Amino acid sequence: MNGKYKDTFDEIKVSEELKMNLKEKIRKENETMENNTEEPMANNQRPKRNISTWLLVGVAACLLVISCFESITGFQSRRLASANTTNTTVVDEPEDPDKPDEPIQTASGDVDKIKKFSGEEELLAISKEKLNSASRWSDMILESADMATMDAVPKSATVATAETTQAVGTNSSSDYSRTNVQVEDVDEEDIIKTDGKYIYVLNVSEGEFNVIDVDTQKVVVEKTFDRNNRTTSDRPLGMFLYKGKIVLISDRSEYYFDLYEDYDYRVKNETNEENEEDEKFVIDRGYARNQDRTIVEVYNIENGELKLERAVGMSGYYVSSRMIDGNVYFLTNEPSYSYYTNRTIYLPTWEDEVKAEGVLSKEVNDIYYIENPDSTSYTNIGVINLDKPNEEMKVESIYGFNTNSIYMSTDNLYLWKTNYTGRYRFYYLDGAIKGEEEKVDESIPHDTSTTSFYRISVDGMNIKVEANGSVPGQVLNQFSLDEYNGNLRVATTRYIESRNKMNYSSETNNNLYILDKNLETIGKIEGFEEGEKIYSVRFMGARGFVVTFEAIDPLLTMDLSDPRDPKIVGKLEIPGVSNYMQLYDENHIIGIGEDVGDNGHGGYTRTGLKISYFDISDMSNPIEVNKLIIGDSSTSSEGEYNHKAVLLSKEKGILVIPITSYSWDDSDTRELNGSIVFNVDAQRGVSQKGILKNDGRMFDTSRTIYIGDKYYKIEPNSNIINVYDMNSLELLSTIDY
Amino acid sequence: MQTTKSNIDINYAIDKYSNMVYRLAVSRVGKKDIADDVYQEVFIRLNRNINKIESESHLKNWLIKVTINCSKTELMSKWNNIEELPEDIKFETEEHHEIFEEVQKLDEKYRTVIHLFYYEDMKISEIAEMLDTNESTIKTWLSRARDILRKALGGDENEW
Known part of the structure; x- marks a missing residue:
């Protein structure tokens, strides 16, 4: 117990004035409610119609809480998935759960189902139906839950970045590391980049951008993002480098000071409405109030100054971005209305001075959607070309979708979204809370989730929404998707409702689907490794690798050469689990994950960071060539869940990842904070070379890049770069900027 | 309803x-x-x-x-x-002001854990449940926060 902290905060008290003011506000609000009810109601009771509204606000708030914790912890989507399974509610039901249904069929072969709105009336009618429907609040919950799985880049200061060589097979002649990307030639945004001459670092927690000259070891250019302005707050998210240009992506929150008044007014108005059917829905072509927008700025460095060449903005919360040949593709999700103005339907908007001054909005009849969309959000895709600064930005929008994240090949951009369903689920989410009798719709399948996809073809600035489809189960992350010969391979974990006398939960199994260009399933392996979940996935051409986990880690090898007949051909069962698989060469994979041990309660617990080196040259007999177990239960690496934190060079035979250790008593383990360097030998595997210790915040993340024969270990949140000799790991200098 | x-x-x-x-x-x-x-x-x-x-x-x-x-x-x-x-x-004292300033420099999540632990006397397990994360993560955050504060404000193991 720290007395000083307590004493400090004891001094902080709510003023009586503020408290009285609050009580008065609440009294007035309750009065308004009561006056608008036919029957007198007790304090805090609401007229019927409004209860659902408050439930909506309340439950959405709760789920936002969940999503914000998700973002604090930076957990992957599987954390969310497991949360679903632990939902326990007592129900009086026979012991035997209903038999799981047959797998949900993937979307029918109706290629023409993607359409555009005929006009404003159609959008308004759909919005009205969705926003007034009984399931509206649960819809909202699920959308909020979806938000949690977005990999919107820096959730917190500790989510930083690193650099690495390109994907397997690259023979880069330039001697500096690049961001470790999923697909060769498809660059991914990051907070640290280098071009060999300069190191570019985004300090996300402080909102700073610094460019450091590698030769002089001095900051040559700096920029500060205004995070705490009274009207706006800018948050840097990531960057690209292209032919001497710097692309900075940031998020801007803009504050509307009159919202609160509006909100009170709306509440009052709502309760006075005679008939919901008469509610007037309107379209607003401005930026949606109280929602974020994503800003993309292109800079040149001229005479030591950062010179803005171009800036564009697009409505919505940033999802992710990619760059191919100087075309920057960036995506946002955007609710079509805000809580505060829910009769106002906003259109996707953007700003691009090349086209016009001010805010531009998407024409309603240029927005894609499919029948019966299960969301009221838009996913927006913006593209600019860095070689053509005078060419207009292109924007496409899909209504009824908010993408969890993206996977991009050189030809197609794939969006995916988890849809939550389940025969009993809605009862437990809604009816059970209200104390209603259980009523379930027998036509709803037992899967608690499905994943739907959009395929968007990409050719430079030309993007076209081409296909929509879905598969059972949930996708873990971008590595769960891969395109090969025009087909999409997707690995999912399927959650199937199971219910007995005491609880409601779900059972898992795993699947691999192969979808054609219309996103119709043409091949599949279903139901493997029952009771386990997918922890990592990687594809290499016609081969697939899936790690599932419950207590032991099977690495499954798959032959996907015939897309209509995919097969599991091998299985390696070893203790521990790989949370990320790094392709090394065509015969080897490096697993970064955890070693596990019995926790004494019938489960397992982490016992250390585990690096595995797999030989997959014989697909029917994958081998763990060697493994390293480092530290103790407190030891982990950002590389387990963020591939951009992994530095790998096949040419140099090195692997460097951040490492964090905390042990309450063991001071040796505490030394394991910084970056850990491994030698990689194609035949013998991985061996530990040394630790580059942190200088700034001891437990903070650090990323390592190399330029020439030196490592540059960057602590982006402490503005420190340590320079090491790559062979001896001797500290050469420290750049404290 | x-x-x-x-x-x-x-x-x-x-x-x-x-x-x-x-x-x-x-x-x-x-x-x-x-x-x-x-x-x-x-x-x-x-x-x-x-x-x-x-x-x-x-x-x-x-x-x-x-x-x-x-x-x-x-x-x-x-x-x-x-x-x-x-x-x-x-704040009334310079010391409290300094402590508050240093705490504010911490990451948001560290601040929350520190506050719930030191001020609300919550157990690690309760904080973990509250923040929907596991105990070892909370321990890690807490320890990081304590390390930073110790460095900034001085004091020994018992103090922070």
Whole structure:
């Protein structure tokens, strides 16, 4: 117990004035409610119609809480998935759960189902139906839950970045590391980049951008993002480098000071409405109030100054971005209305001075959607070309979708979204809370989730929404998707409702689907490794690798050469689990994950960071060539869940990842904070070379890049770069900027 | 739909939990006027959801969660007067001011864990549940935060 902290905060008290003011506000609000009810109601009771509204606000708030914790912890989507399974509610039901249904069929072969709105009336009618429907609040919950799985880049200061060589097979002649990307030639945004001459670092927690000259070891250019302005707050998210240009992506929150008044007014108005059917829905072509927008700025460095060449903005919360040949593709999700103005339907908007001054909005009849969309959000895709600064930005929008994240090949951009369903689920989410009798719709399948996809073809600035489809189960992350010969391979974990006398939960199994260009399933392996979940996935051409986990880690090898007949051909069962698989060469994979041990309660617990080196040259007999177990239960690496934190060079035979250790008593383990360097030998595997210790915040993340024969270990949140000799790991200098 | 009258009276909740909510908000947002707004918003939301609060402990947990949420979104700062600069929290002693300043330099999540641990006397397991994460993560955050504070403010193991 720290007395000083307590004493400090004891001094902080709510003023009586503020408290009285609050009580008065609440009294007035309750009065308004009561006056608008036919029957007198007790304090805090609401007229019927409004209860659902408050439930909506309340439950959405709760789920936002969940999503914000998700973002604090930076957990992957599987954390969310497991949360679903632990939902326990007592129900009086026979012991035997209903038999799981047959797998949900993937979307029918109706290629023409993607359409555009005929006009404003159609959008308004759909919005009205969705926003007034009984399931509206649960819809909202699920959308909020979806938000949690977005990999919107820096959730917190500790989510930083690193650099690495390109994907397997690259023979880069330039001697500096690049961001470790999923697909060769498809660059991914990051907070640290280098071009060999300069190191570019985004300090996300402080909102700073610094460019450091590698030769002089001095900051040559700096920029500060205004995070705490009274009207706006800018948050840097990531960057690209292209032919001497710097692309900075940031998020801007803009504050509307009159919202609160509006909100009170709306509440009052709502309760006075005679008939919901008469509610007037309107379209607003401005930026949606109280929602974020994503800003993309292109800079040149001229005479030591950062010179803005171009800036564009697009409505919505940033999802992710990619760059191919100087075309920057960036995506946002955007609710079509805000809580505060829910009769106002906003259109996707953007700003691009090349086209016009001010805010531009998407024409309603240029927005894609499919029948019966299960969301009221838009996913927006913006593209600019860095070689053509005078060419207009292109924007496409899909209504009824908010993408969890993206996977991009050189030809197609794939969006995916988890849809939550389940025969009993809605009862437990809604009816059970209200104390209603259980009523379930027998036509709803037992899967608690499905994943739907959009395929968007990409050719430079030309993007076209081409296909929509879905598969059972949930996708873990971008590595769960891969395109090969025009087909999409997707690995999912399927959650199937199971219910007995005491609880409601779900059972898992795993699947691999192969979808054609219309996103119709043409091949599949279903139901493997029952009771386990997918922890990592990687594809290499016609081969697939899936790690599932419950207590032991099977690495499954798959032959996907015939897309209509995919097969599991091998299985390696070893203790521990790989949370990320790094392709090394065509015969080897490096697993970064955890070693596990019995926790004494019938489960397992982490016992250390585990690096595995797999030989997959014989697909029917994958081998763990060697493994390293480092530290103790407190030891982990950002590389387990963020591939951009992994530095790998096949040419140099090195692997460097951040490492964090905390042990309450063991001071040796505490030394394991910084970056850990491994030698990689194609035949013998991985061996530990040394630790580059942190200088700034001891437990903070650090990323390592190399330029020439030196490592540059960057602590982006402490503005420190340590320079090491790559062979001896001797500290050469420290750049404290 | 049936509604049941809540066992919890809103004014009782305000009287009992005002300082808890306010201090947590301050630890999160650091500025007086933003904390004021977060505080009000939390109880306005409570009033709208009070029928769903089942018990005293549910109430407390609900308030902590929603306070973190409201502070996180910083929604309230949008409703402040544009003319004014954020107002700092004032302390009676220089030492308390310094401690507060150093705590504010910590990451948001560290601040939250420190506050719940040191001020609300919550157990690691309770904080883990509250933040929907596991105990080892909370231990890690707590220890990182303590290390940073020790470095910045001095003092030995027992102090932080």
